[in-house]
Amino acid sequence: MPYNFDEIIDRRHTGSLKWHYTDDTxxxxxxxxxxxxxxPIFNTIERVLHHGVLGYTKPTEALYEAVINWHGSRYNLWLDQHNILFSPGVVPSLALMMRVWTEVGDAILVNDPIYTPFMSKVRDNGRRLILSPLKEFEGKYHLDLADIEAKIIEHDVKIFLFCNPHNPGGRVWAADELKALLEVCKKHDVAIVSDEIHQDLTLSGHTFTPFLTLADGYEHKMVSITAMTKTFNVAGLKCSMIFAKDKALIKKISQQQHLNDEHDLNLFAYEVIRSAYENGxxxxxxxxxxxxxxxxxxxxxxxxxxxxxxxxxxxxxxxxxxxxxxxxxxxxxxxxxxxxxxxxxxxxxxxxxxxxxxxxxxxxxxxxxxxxxxxxxxxxxxxxxx
Ligand SMILES: Cc1ncc(COP(=O)(O)O)c(C=O)c1O
Missing domain, CATH: 3.90.1150.10 (Aspartate Aminotransferase, domain 1)
Structure with a gap:
């Protein structure tokens, strides 16, 4: 069906974060x-609502299948059910992964510029924030691998929080760039958290490569944290996923999630993820x-x-x-x-x-x-x- 993206929906006075104005800004x-x-998302929410009982819910086989098929068929990232954890948000997962892999006082590397919580969550969690500026040439950002490696050595960096595609610069990192970055991280035993929430918004002429597809023996030190909330414009549902391929790592993440009981989503979120991936x-x-x-x-x-x-x-x-x-x-x-x-x-x-x-x-x-x-x-x- 053709959708009407020209429709103007007044979001003021709805509690919208974006449209918080009282005037015509x-x-x-x-x-x-x-x-x-x-x-399909509205149909799903209506179906769940009209069932009448809104009780505790857990992920279904069909949900896992939808997540697996989406990532496998689109990006050749083939997961199995045990590789998928749910989380209330990508930003909460950033903080979670810091707790999994670091102690207070440890150094964490991020690019500059970067989506703000990459910096604020490092500081809020008492870790040391190390910045590696991106280099700008030919109208786009590039990784400065020499700077990244020097900072890793100088500060004994434990995690690289990486953003692919990059916010705010909009880069979809090429497989070769990711491989080169992986080599540096591997050499110094630095874990990689790859925030891939903008993956599905890759524009024509570009190819998104999930970092995990390149892991090649480094699975114990890599996670992808992603969501369909940006993809389908449902950020208010607060839901996301963590993908990891190493058994021991998955267990560690899961244990960390259970400390605060933050492994569950609400029932609408589970069903919306499934229907969006199946029919969106x-x-x-x-x-x-x-x-x-x-x-x-x-x-x-x-x-x-x-x-x-x-x-x-x-x-x-x-x-x-x-x-x-x-x-x-x-x-x-x-x-x-x-x-x-x-x-x-x-x-x-x-x-x-x-x-x-x-x-x-x-x-x-x-x-x-x-x-x-x-x-x-x-x-x-x-x-x-x-
Ligand atoms: C790179 C990036 N990561 C995470 C988020 C937010 O994720 P969540 O709402 O799941 O915490 C955003 C939102 O703009 C983002 O751009």
């Missing part, structure tokens, strides 16, 4: 989409086509009206990383100028030192909203310039 920041979810492919294909058109539209608009913004075209997801340094020299001033013009983007500085004078723009919204948001950006930034 346009929200182009936090990573959720403003699209109605796929019909058509919605996803249409959503991705709409997102690609929005990315093209945004790039054309910026080239014409704000040509001094340096744009990083995403290889996955709907977040566009913008270098706005030509339009202002103060991060707060840039952010405030946009807010004053009633459009909100994510300030780049929250993603690390490399985010200085950058902005992250979320284009997963109806085109009419996006165009109005871009016009407000144009007004705000050209006012600063003049």
């Amino acid at each position: 346009i929200a182009l920041w936090v990573a959720d989409m403003d699209f109605r979810a796929a019909q 492919g058509e919605w996803l294909a249409q959503a991705l086509a709409y997102i690609e058109a929005n990315i093209d539209l945004t790039l054309r608009f910026l080239e014409e009206h704000l040509p001094e913004i340096k744009v990083m075209r995403p290889e996955a997801s709907y977040l566009i990383w913008l270098d706005c340094s030509a339009y202002g020299q103060d991060d707060q001033m840039l952010y405030d100028a946009l807010r004053d013009a009633k459009v909100e983007l994510s300030a780049g500085v929250q993603y690390g030192n490399e985010g200085h004078l950058k902005m992250r723009l979320n284009v997963a919204c109806p085109q009419a909203l996006l165009i109005e948001g871009l016009k407000r950006m144009h007004l705000a930034l050209s006012n600063i310039k003049s």
Whole structure:
């Protein structure tokens, strides 16, 4: 069925994190989409609701099968039921894996820039945060393997928290890049936590490689943490998965989860994961086509009206990383100028030192909203310039 991604659904006054305004500000920041979810998901929620009894629930065979088929058929990541653990969120799993593999005071490496909780959760959990800046050339980010290795040695790093595809830069790391990174981690016995939550939003012309498919004997030191919540725009359901292929490691993770009883999902989440993986492919294909058109539209608009913004075209997801340094020299001033013009983007500085004078723009919204948001950006930034 054709979905209508042009539909504008007013999310204000619903408790939405993204649309927290009392005025007509346009929200182009936090990573959720403003699209109605796929019909099979609603059918499933209705079915569960109308059953009438909302009791304790556990994962079914059919759920495992749906997870296995999705990852196997799309990405050649073949799992069995015992490789899959459920978790209330990818961010909680980041913290969980720190507890599995490190002690307070241990060093954990992350790239800069990076999705904010990679940094804040390391600090919150009393671990030492070590940053390895990504190198930018040819319009995209690259790993600096020499820097990564030097930092691993200098700080005795225990875990590399990795983001594939990368938020905020939108890189889908190529298999060769992953292999090279794996070699460095293997050499120094560094565990890898690969956050792959944006995997299914890989855009045309790019190929997502799950890190676990390359593990090759290093399974005891690798996990993938992922979810279908970004894929299908159901982040409010709070659910995710941890994939691990080593028996002893799975046992350790599971024990750690049981300490706080955080291994269970709610019954809607279990059933929605299954139905989305079984029947949501058509919605996803249409959503991705709409997102690609929005990315093209945004790039054309910026080239014409704000040509001094340096744009990083995403290889996955709907977040566009913008270098706005030509339009202002103060991060707060840039952010405030946009807010004053009633459009909100994510300030780049929250993603690390490399985010200085950058902005992250979320284009997963109806085109009419996006165009109005871009016009407000144009007004705000050209006012600063003049
Ligand atoms: C890279 C990345 N990881 C994790 C999350 C959030 O995951 P969860 O809601 O499952 O904690 C996000 C949300 O934007 C993200 O971009």
